[in-house]
Amino acid sequence: MASALARSRETTKERKPGRKVRILIGKPGLDGHDRGAKIIARALRDAGFEIIYTGLHQTPEMIVSAAAQEDVDGIGLSILSGAHNYLLPRIVEMLREKKMGNVVVFGGGIIPDEDIPKLKRKGVDRMFTPGTPLQEIVEYVRERVKPRK
Amino acid sequence: MAVSLKDVLGGDVRSAARLMRDLDDEIPAANRLLKRLYKHTGRAYIVGITGAPGSGKSTLVDTLTDHLRGQGKNVGIVAIDPTSPFTGGAILGDRIRMQKHAIDDKVFIRSLATRGHLGGLSKSTIDIVNVMDAMGKDIILIETVGVGQDEVEIVKVAHTNLVVVVPGLGDDIQAIKAGILEIADIFVVNKSDREGADKTRRELETMVAMNEYRKGDWVPPVLPAVAQTGAGVAELMEAIEGHRKFIYLEENLGQYQAGKARVELLEILKKKLVEKAVDDLERHGLLEPIIEEIARKKTDPYSIVEKVVDHSFAFHLIGGNDRTGSKRKKT
Ligand code: B12
Ligand SMILES: Nc1nc2c(ncn2[C@@H]2O[C@H](COP(=O)(O)OP(=O)(O)OP(=O)(O)O)[C@@H](O)[C@H]2O)c(=O)[nH]1
Ligand SMILES: [Mg+2]
Numbered sequence: 020m021a022s023a024l025a026r027s028r029e030t031t032k033e034r035k036p037g038r039k040v041r042i043l044i045g046k047p048g049l050d051g052h053d054r055g056a057k058i059i060a061r062a063l064r065d066a067g068f069e070i071i072y073t074g075l076h077q078t079p080e081m082i083v084s085a086a087a088q089e090d091v092d093g094i095g096l097s098i099l100s101g102a103h104n105y106l107l108p109r110i111v112e113m114l115r116e117k118k119m120g121n122v123v124v125f126g127g128g129i130i131p132d133e134d135i136p137k138l139k140r141k142g143v144d145r146m147f148t149p150g151t152p153l154q155e156i157v158e159y160v161r162e163r164v165k166p167r168k
Numbered sequence: 169m170a171v172s173l174k175d176v177l178g179g180d181v182r183s184a185a186r187l188m189r190d191l192d193d194e195i196p197a198a199n200r201l202l203k204r205l206y207k208h209t210g211r212a213y214i215v216g217i218t219g220a221p222g223s224g225k226s227t228l229v230d231t232l233t234d235h236l237r238g239q240g241k242n243v244g245i246v247a248i249d250p251t252s253p254f255t256g257g258a259i260l261g262d263r264i265r266m267q268k269h270a271i272d273d274k275v276f277i278r279s280l281a282t283r284g285h286l287g288g289l290s291k292s293t294i295d296i297v298n299v300m301d302a303m304g305k306d307i308i309l310i311e312t313v314g315v316g317q318d319e320v321e322i323v324k325v326a327h328t329n330l331v332v333v334v335p336g337l338g339d340d341i342q343a344i345k346a347g348i349l350e351i352a353d354i355f356v357v358n359k360s361d362r363e364g365a366d367k368t369r370r371e372l373e374t375m376v377a378m379n380e381y382r383k384g385d386w387v388p389p390v391l392p393a394v395a396q397t398g399a400g401v402a403e404l405m406e407a408i409e410g411h412r413k414f415i416y417l418e419e420n421l422g423q424y425q426a427g428k429a430r431v432e433l434l435e436i437l438k439k440k441l442v443e444k445a446v447d448d449l450e451r452h453g454l455l456e457p458i459i460e461e462i463a464r465k466k467t468d469p470y471s472i473v474e475k476v477v478d479h480s481f482a483f484h485l486i487g488g489n490d491r492t493g494s495k496r497k498k499t
Contacts, residue, residue, distance in 0.1 A: 038193050039283075041257075064257035074264035081270040085263060085459050088276055090185040117182070166193075168169070 038166035042093040045073040045082050047110065055128060055149075059095060062153040063160060079106060083113045086122060092163035096126035103130055103138065103146075111142035114168030123164050127151065179303045181276065183416050188278055191295040194443075202295060205302045205454060212244065212301040213412060214308045216317035216322035218351060219332030219482040221314035224358040226265035226397035229309050234398065235405050243275045244300035244308040248290055251281040254419055257283075262311055276300060291439060294325060295430055296426065322351075324431035327424065328411045329353045330404075335364035349462055350387045355409050360392035360400065378408060386414050445476050 044060045044065045046053055046086065053075055060070045086094055094114075096107060103126075111124050119140075127147035128140075135146050144163060147156055171190070175183035190198030215232075218224045236243050247262035260279035269275035272401055277302075280290040289312060300308050312322050331352035356378075357369045372390045381387050389407050389486055393400035415424050449455040461467045 029214045037197075038418050041189075041279075060259050064252060064259045065255050067255050069251075069257065069281050070259045071263065072259050072261045073270075074261070074267070076267070078271070081267070084271050085277070088185050089279060090182075090189040120184075 023112035032048060033140075040093070040162060040164055040166055041069045041089060041091045042095055043071045043072065043073060043086050043089060043091045044083070044095045044097070045077045045079045045084065046075045046097050047079060047082060047106040048100055048101050048102045049076060049097070050098060050102070051075060052099040052128070053097070054130055055099065059127070059156060062157055065070065066157045066161065067101065068160065079109045081163075082110055083117060083119070086092075087119065088116070091122060092167050092168075093123040093125065095158055096124070097125065098128040098130070103119070103122065103128065107138055107143050108141040114165060115142075121167055125159070125163070169196075173304070174202055176205065177208055184299055185278070187365070188292075188296045188299055191299070192283075192290070192292040194281065194292075194317075195234070202298065206298065206482055210301065212297075212305045212337075214301075214310065214328075215327045215390065216310045216312060216326030216329040217332060218312045218322055218329065219314060219356075222312050223314065223332040223334045224395040225311045225314070225332050227328075228356065228358060228393065228401075229311055230266045230268055231395050231398045231401045232309060233275060234404070237269070237272065237274065241274075241306040242304055243269075244297075244303075244305035245277040245310065245311070246280060246293060246296055246380060247277065247311040248280045248282060248288070248293065248313050250313050251283045253284070254455045256283075272492050276303075276305065280314055289321050289325070291435075293321075294435060297325065303358045319412060321431070321435075324427055325349060328408050328417055329407075332356045332358050333368060334359045335362045335368045353386060354388055355389060355390040355394045356400075356402070356404060358385040358395050358429050361394045361397070363391055384419070386411065386432060402498065407408075408496075415465070442476040449476070 035076055042063060044056055044058050044063070049123065050069050056072075060072045068100075068101060070093060071085065073085055077085075082094065082096070094110070096110070098106065107124070107126065111120075112119055114124070123144050125142065125145045128149075129130050130148055132148075138146060147159075171183045171187045176187055178204050187198060187201060191202065204357035218231060219225050226247065229247070233243050233245065245266065247260070248264060249260045251258040260281060262279060263270075263277060266277055266410055269277070278296060279422075280292065280296065285291045289310070292414075293310065295492050297310065310322060310326060314438050317467075328422055329351055331354070333355060335357065355372050356366055357372065359365070360369075369390050369392055376388055376390065391400060391407060393404055395401070415421060446455065449458065458467070458472055462469050462472065
């Protein structure tokens with residue numbers, strides 16, 4: 020009974036107006052591996068986020084343009100092709116050009132360990148490699164991605 | 169980021185996007201801007217696209233946008249997907265099929281989650297369409313959540329409503345028949361590259377033919393299309409144009425405008441009244457205790473709602489500030 024009441028309280032709260040975190044999940048480049056991206060999208064939906072899933076074959080321009088139109092707080096990118104060193108910094112750079120530098124950029128995929136610090140320096144907040152538990156990713160997003168002011 | 173009306177009216181993407189977000193999140197300041205923005209609306213032509221999940225609505229929107237861009241039109245797209253009732257989250261995936269226009273600055277695509285609202289739209293849809301209208305879109309395409317019932321709000325919001333049907337429904341057409349005739353201004357039999365398209369088309373035509381129309385009524389055409397290849401979309405564009413001319417006939421325009429104004433008023437009223445009632449109850453610390461009482465069957469929701477409506481609202485509306493509710497004793 021107590022827990023049912025608590026749950027019902029939560030649903031009344033959820034219907035109340037207020038910021039909802041919106042996150043774009045996309046796959047930049049020509050890489051067709053989309054399992055990871057879909058799994059992440061679902062995990063984040065189940066954690067209560069609004070996910071805009073753009074699908075495969077996105078250029079940095081497409082991602083940044085969608086992020087602007089959708090007014091997202093974070094961008095999660097999945098890359099398993101090896102092109103991360105070019106694509107990810109390019110996206111961060113374009114966001115900054117558009118004064119959207121406060122959008123949190125993160126991602127995952129096949130990323131050699133030695134590339135991760137370089138990506139961080141270029142403004143990518145965090146990268147997750149294969150085998151990361153989904154719970155860890157969800158917690159990171161909860162912690163890091165807040166509605167923009 | 170403070171949004172200025174001037175930037176929105178000038179078509180600035182970031183400002184418009186932020187205003188839409190504020191409206192979707194129900195930030196009060198956004199409403200104030202919306203009031204000032206309202207008089208700049210009414211220029212855009214609004215097309216609704218409804219149909220079962222997976223019937224090809226997004227693909228069709230994409231192909232229609234090709235044609236519209238070919239005519240030099242400035243296009244707005246609102247694509248709605250359902251919010252999960254269990255988690256409050258959503259995956260908005262309509263953009264996947266709208267890639268061709270992803271970097272065209274004359275195409276603005278906004279994905280919305282229903283956030284618990286029923287009827288195929290989100291609560292914010294009307295507001296967001298108004299923003300696109302004011303920012304100078306010539307035409308706005310609204311893709312609804314795939315629904316097939318008659319409880320479809322899009323009818324009142326859009327000038328022209330497309331209902332997308334796919335072959336192979338068989339007897340299902342009979343099942344969805346109930347409300348579908350009132351919804352559709354144009355039927356699109358999409359995926360006409362598939363078997364059974366002719367049959368579906370004939371069935372729909374029969375259904376339309378069996379309906380009684382009076383002189384001067386619009387009779388919905390049934391058009392085959394293959395959204396993926398664009399086949400039939402030119403004809404669909406012509407039909408939309410035909411319907412536009414029809415509702416812009418002097419004798420029809422007033423009726424449409426009044427219908428839309430009515431829906432706008434009632435929708436906003438519903439939203440605001442509920443908000444206000446809930447806020448009031450909460451402010452007085454009554455919401456949770458009342459819910460608990462109802463749950464324990466100490467009182468019933470009917471009496472509570474009656475009290476809320478009769479007392480606290482009436483005083484609000486006429487400007488009084490006596491809150492009978494606050495004196496309510498806990499049992
Ligand atoms: C399944 C698979 C395929 C499937 C893909 C099916 C699909 N629709 O996704 C198929 C068979 C089609 C395929 C094809 C190819 N593949 Co393949 N494939 C794999 C394999 C075995 C598993 C990938 C996978 O789905 N993992 C499961 C998901 C859940 O894991 P994940 O994506 O890594 O995601 C996790 C994290 O990385 C992270 N994450 C990932 N994305 C994101 C995004 C965000 C926002 C966040 C927060 C986290 C995050 O979180 C997830 C959970 O922990 C990998 C090897 C491997 N073990 O990784 C090779 C692998 C990725 N493939 C590879 C190659 C080379 C290819 C091909 C080029 C092979 C070829 N020569 O034809 C083609 C190219 C296809 C294309 N068009 O791009 C190489 C890539 C090498 C590289 N990058 O240097 C790999 C690494 C195999 C290898 N060791 O060589 N492949
Ligand atoms: N064969 C065929 N497939 C089509 C056609 N149009 C769309 N599709 C496919 O049908 C599937 C669903 O298309 P969408 O455009 O996503 O359908 P939708 O109605 O927007 O789907 P929801 O938004 O999920 O309700 C996709 O795989 C499309 O490629 C068509 O004319 N013929
Ligand atoms: Mg769709």
